[in-house]
Amino acid sequence: MAYLNINSIKERTFDAIVIGSGMSGGWAAKELTDNGLKTLVLERGRDVKHIKDYPTANMYPFEFEHRGELPLAVKKENPVVGRCYAFGESTAHFFVKDKEHPYIQEKEFDWIRAYQVGGRSLLWARQTQRWSDFDFSGPARDGFAVDWPIRYADIAPWYSHVEKFAGIAGNKDGLQELPDGEFLPGFPLNAVEDYFKKQVSEKFKGRHIISGRCAHLSRPEPVHLEQGRGQCLSRTLCNRGCPLGGYYSSNSSTLPWAAKSGHLTLRPFSVVHSILYDEQKGRASGVRVIDANTKEETEYYAKIIFVNAGSVNTNLVLLNSVSGRFPAGLGNDNGLLGKYVAFHNYSATISAEFDGLKEFTTDGRRPTGGYVPRFRNVFKQETDFLRGYAAGFSAHRGLDRDTGGFGTELKENILNPQLGPWRVGSHMMAETIPKESNYVSLDPDRKDAWGIPQLRISVAYDDNDEKMRKDYLAQFEEMFAAAGFTNIQPRNKPMAPGLDIHEMGGVRMGKDPKTSLLNKWNQFHACKNVFVTDGACMTSTSTQNPSLTYMAITARAANYAAEELKKRNL
Ligand SMILES: Cc1cc2nc3c(=O)[nH]c(=O)nc-3n(C[C@H](O)[C@H](O)[C@H](O)COP(=O)(O)OP(=O)(O)OC[C@H]3O[C@@H](n4cnc5c(N)ncnc54)[C@H](O)[C@@H]3O)c2cc1C
Numbered sequence: 001m002a003y004l005n006i007n008s009i010k011e012r013t014f015d016a017i018v019i020g021s022g023m024s025g026g027w028a029a030k031e032l033t034d035n036g037l038k039t040l041v042l043e044r045g046r047d048v049k050h051i052k053d054y055p056t057a058n059m060y061p062f063e064f065e066h067r068g069e070l071p072l073a074v075k076k077e078n079p080v081v082g083r084c085y086a087f088g089e090s091t092a093h094f095f096v097k098d099k100e101h102p103y104i105q106e107k108e109f110d111w112i113r114a115y116q117v118g119g120r121s122l123l124w125a126r127q128t129q130r131w132s133d134f135d136f137s138g139p140a141r142d143g144f145a146v147d148w149p150i151r152y153a154d155i156a157p158w159y160s161h162v163e164k165f166a167g168i169a170g171n172k173d174g175l176q177e178l179p180d181g182e183f184l185p186g187f188p189l190n191a192v193e194d195y196f197k198k199q200v201s202e203k204f205k206g207r208h209i210i211s212g213r214c215a216h217l218s219r220p221e222p223v224h225l226e227q228g229r230g231q232c233l234s235r236t237l238c239n240r241g242c243p244l245g246g247y248y249s250s251n252s253s254t255l256p257w258a259a260k261s262g263h264l265t266l267r268p269f270s271v272v273h274s275i276l277y278d279e280q281k282g283r284a285s286g287v288r289v290i291d292a293n294t295k296e297e298t299e300y301y302a303k304i305i306f307v308n309a310g311s312v313n314t315n316l317v318l319l320n321s322v323s324g325r326f327p328a329g330l331g332n333d334n335g336l337l338g339k340y341v342a343f344h345n346y347s348a349t350i351s352a353e354f355d356g357l358k359e360f361t362t363d364g365r366r367p368t369g370g371y372v373p374r375f376r377n378v379f380k381q382e383t384d385f386l387r388g389y390a391a392g393f394s395a396h397r398g399l400d401r402d403t404g405g406f407g408t409e410l411k412e413n414i415l416n417p418q419l420g421p422w423r424v425g426s427h428m429m430a431e432t433i434p435k436e437s438n439y440v441s442l443d444p445d446r447k448d449a450w451g452i453p454q455l456r457i458s459v460a461y462d463d464n465d466e467k468m469r470k471d472y473l474a475q476f477e478e479m480f481a482a483a484g485f486t487n488i489q490p491r492n493k494p495m496a497p498g499l500d501i502h503e504m505g506g507v508r509m510g511k512d513p514k515t516s517l518l519n520k521w522n523q524f525h526a527c528k529n530v531f532v533t534d535g536a537c538m539t540s541t542s543t544q545n546p547s548l549t550y551m552a553i554t555a556r557a558a559n560y561a562a563e564e565l566k567k568r569n570l
């Protein structure tokens with residue numbers, strides 16, 4: 001990797017700049033450098049080198065001071081990130097702490113962030129389901145948001161491109177609503193998950209349980225070995241960082257690949273303040289960066305800029321990029337920048353017990369679980385709410401430890417744990433409808449430690465979300481009962497938006513510059529050399545986990561940008 005003499009303008013000039021090194025930024029870096037473009041990746045956080053910087057990856061539970069739990073003081077200091085299921089003693093070093101990066105919650109919003117090289121790609125749950133045409137044509141069919149300027153056929157080859165390189169384990173399930181991809185062997189369902197799958201397909205037409213497709217190397221191909229990655233051994237300690245490279249992260253895959261090309265310069269501790277706009281040339285010329293440690297300001301220049309700061313942060317950078325031409329933020333001629341933010345609704349769960357299949361004594365260890373593709377309103381509108389939900393489903397069996405009694409009785413109870421019943425559980429993953437009233441904006445007064453305005457977030461659930469939550473619980477209660485599960489416990493799990501960690505929108509794609517910010521190639525309608533390819537570009541949210549789609553959209557746009565540069569169109 002190159003080192004910079006930041007005093008020289010020449011050394012600060014590149015073909016391409018990528019803002020953010022997370023899930024989508026890693027892909028922009030790979031594709032741009034594969035096309036021979038001299039690329040600068042600017043990352044606000046510290047560097048995290050694959051393997052070397054995973055300090056807890058090989059630690060045993062007894063080696064943690066608090067056996068993996070977080071002390072009460074840490075939880076109290078971090079009410080927001082403390083609510084994320086993955087924030088624990090073994091992973092806390094990869095998360096942004098609440099006090100370090102304040103934001104304003106006009107309405108309650110749990111903003112879960114990871115500021116470091118690799119971003120949240122180190123921490124994700126690696127679920128990677130493709131979106132289908134039911135998703136891309138959803139707004140046009142159901143009359144919300146604006147029509148996507150692309151369809152499944154536009155992105156399908158790029159899903160394949162990304163899946164082959166990242167490595168996605170899955171089965172060919174043959175479902176129109178959840179297209180198959182380029183899969184490595186899928187992980188099996190366990191006995192009770194498989195039993196539920198059969199029960200549901202017999203008793204509920206059009207409903208399916210599949211093994212969740214996930215970004216794990218169940219059987220590495222040569223391209224993965226070339227990345228220096230090895231087979232996933234189902235240790236399921238993934239979000240500590242995997243020393244085997246068994247799951248996809250920018251750190252294990254795209255960034256080292258881009259570095260090998262010789263065209264990458266990666267600059268950690270570089271907080272992008274704004275994008276610079278050249279009024280005479282009518283195009284962006286570069287970015288203003290503040291050194292995270294010294295607060296020194298530097299400018300970097302490039303012909304094209306990819307904004308991949310992670311949805312909400314991408315909105316922040318763009319809103320802060322003001323110029324004579326764009327006084328309300330880059331490309332913001334229609335005043336819609338920051339609006340139509342949407343997310344997923346995870347606020348209901350259901351659990352139960354199963355008395356059968358007792359001959360199976362273990363649930364096995366896999367890095368994924370069961371997945372229930374959306375079945376509501378797919379082929380036609382059938383309920384009084386718009387769109388639908390997918391769901392997770394898993395079954396577990398473990399030892400029940402009785403900690404009752406005193407003295408000898410307590411000792412006996414602990415030393416002789418009994419095998420408990422099978423326990424099953426599901427969580428809802430619902431689409432939300434993008435609305436103008438769900439927005440982010442810059443606070444006019446409050447700034448962060450780098451002199452950048454703090455973000456105000458104002459998003460909330462609505463009546464459609466509530467109806468969907470009720471329907472999910474009713475449908476799953478019915479399916480659980482039909483499968484013979486007992487002690488069924490539906491739960492409304494009140495949570496603020498944000499904890500789904502799938503925030504999207506604010507810089508949406510569309511056909512019409514009057515109602516959208518980006519065109520079908522993710523270029524600003526009004527500033528063609530700036531591309532937004534993270535979640536901020538999403539016109540609607542689907543029910544499927546979004547990161548695979550960010551990666552595919554990024555690869556597509558980066559290759560288009562490289563082609564256009566070659567043709568001198570940019
Ligand atoms: C616990 C957890 C589980 C998840 N599970 C799944 C899942 O199963 N499936 C799925 O699809 N998604 C999942 N996600 C979400 C997934 O991680 C995100 O969708 C994805 O990482 C977003 O990619 P990104 O590139 O947009 O942002 P990020 O990966 O967050 O990367 C953004 C990067 O930009 C940097 N940055 C921000 N602002 C600036 C600035 N001003 N200047 C310079 N750099 C900046 C950040 O430091 C960061 O490194 C999960 C997330 C978490 C935390």
Ligand code: SF4
Pocket residue numbers: 216231232233234235236237238239241242243244245246247366367
């Ligand atoms: S489950 Fe696979 S990817 Fe995750 S830590 Fe284990 S070996 Fe690594």
